[in-house]
Amino acid sequence: MAGRKKWSDLTREQRTAVVVAGAVELVLTSIALRDLARRDADEVRGPKLLWRASFAVQPFGPVAYLLLGRRAT
Known part of the structure; x- marks a missing residue:
């Protein structure tokens, strides 16, 4: 893997970007998990278990849930 650094x-700016991106992913995932846990199944589009599994696909799973997975209450 010649391209792997x-x-x-990494430069200081690159390290900062990696840390910030990781923190943003952690916060988004935490918000999505908390919201999913507090909602009834009829307030979620699709199975809650499937949404929870989608959170492993960072950052798309949590963002998709927050934008598309919740029904208006």
């Missing part, structure tokens, strides 16, 4: 190879 080590953490020490």
Whole structure:
């Protein structure tokens, strides 16, 4: 894997971007999980278990749930 960089190879700006992106993903996933856990099944479009599994696909799963998975209450 010639194209793979080590953490020490990254510039300070690149390291900051990685940390910020990771923090944003963590916050989005936490918000989505909390919202999903508090909603009744009839307030969610599709099976809750499937949405929970989709959160593993970062950052698309949590964003998709927050934008598309919730029914208006």
